[in-house]
Amino acid sequence: MEPGTIIEPPAGTYSFQTGVTFDTSHIVIRGQGMDQTILDFSGQTTGSQGILARGDHFVVQDFTVLDTAGDGIKTEFVDGPIFQRVKVEWTSGPSGQNGDYGIYPAECTNVLIDEVTVIGARDAGLYVGQSHTVVVRNSTAMFNVLGIEIENTFSLRDPTASPPREVMIETRLLVLRDDGWFGLPYLWDATETSAVYTPQGATVNSNLLTDEDELLNVDYSVPARTDCGSCHFGAGGDVPIGPVARNMNRDWPWKAENQLDGLSREGLLLYAPPSDQVPVLPIWNDPADGTVAERARAYLESNCAACHNPAGRAGFTGLWLEADRPLGTATGVCKQPVAAGSANLGLTYGIEPGDPSRSILVQRMADLRPAIKMPEIEKATVHTEGLALITQWVEEMNLPLCPVLPTP
DSSP states (O other): OOTTOEEOOOSEEEEOSEEEEEOSSSOEEEOSOTTTEEEEOTTOOEEEEEEEEOSSSOEEEEEEEEOOSSEEEEEESOBSOEEEEEEEEOTTOSOTTSOSOSEEEESOEEEEEESOEEEOOSSEEEEEBSOEEEEEESOEEESOSSEEEEEEEEEEEETTSSSOEEEEEEEEEEEEETTEEEEEEEEEOTTSSOEEEOTTOEEEEEEEEOTTOOEEEEEEEEOOGGGGGGTSEETTEEOOOOOOHHHHOSBOSSSSSBHHHHHHHTTSSOSOOOGGGSOOOOOTTOGGGSOHHHHHHHHHHHHHTTTSSTTSTTGGGTOOOOTTSOSSGGGTBTOOOSSOGGGGTTOOBSBOTTOGGGBHHHHHHTOOOTTTOSSOSSOOSOOHHHHHHHHHHHHTOOSOOOOOOOOO
């Protein structure tokens, strides 16, 4: 089959006894509608999937896949797979004999899953596994064991390994079930061949290099199941979180093209204006990319504003750290804490202009004690480069001094 082939089966039901595999790039399979074009694999005797693709820019649209022996539609190592208006269903209802996953992009990049329905998968209806730059929207998963599942794997580059390499530490699943989203932490074993569900969390002794090539030995903290809501905070429980446009408004790491423009061109991002009309945050550790104040605000948004915003877990504190919020009391300047107890460190204000030693925000970033450190989860070492930037910002802050309050 040649690259660029478009397969458009007419309305009707088509029976398959084997799985269908595509190794060529730029293949499009386009039916006449979910309820019009039916690919029936109920008689499948060979193949682990109904449809398997390994070629880039693979597109499936407007048809239904029924009763596959294994996964419904799977893509492996594909750049730009698109799943639109597709249904995968096992008609016998929920069963341990059904395929594991309905839609399964494995180790893919630039994935779009849009208006997809999966019914009856044995495991996850929509499983985004080990993939990067993924959009899942307007989709439904019903009567599957897990529903929608989003996965992140965390690793550290160990300079003491021979040869130096990335060492996998943990994998976190965010799973949508009938009663909401749930975070599930998994810890990789020493051989990095399997990961075990570890709801209680763990501490892993690890080596890493700082930006200045200093070797550190740290106790990396794998969060407990109950810690997931510390970041994935939302109404009714855990929720997905992701980057904002102004954080992504820059070129891809591997090619000279703006990420937002590229995602729009590929159809993975809809309704986005051109990138030159979108705000951009500077790179916090690049002095050529913004002033100290601009880079400090970008650092705080990226590392703190997921909680410190009006709707976040720390919204009640009144300390809100989005980069575009006007500098003032709400961003910590001359702001007394709402209630932090000993975490105030005996200090009066979140930020005292010109005096980082008396600024609660700076001192909590510099502390590793569990009840005081910020961020409070997974901080095994002080981020010296980030702390230095925030310290410099506060030192150079040209604002009126805070009022001297009477001693209680």
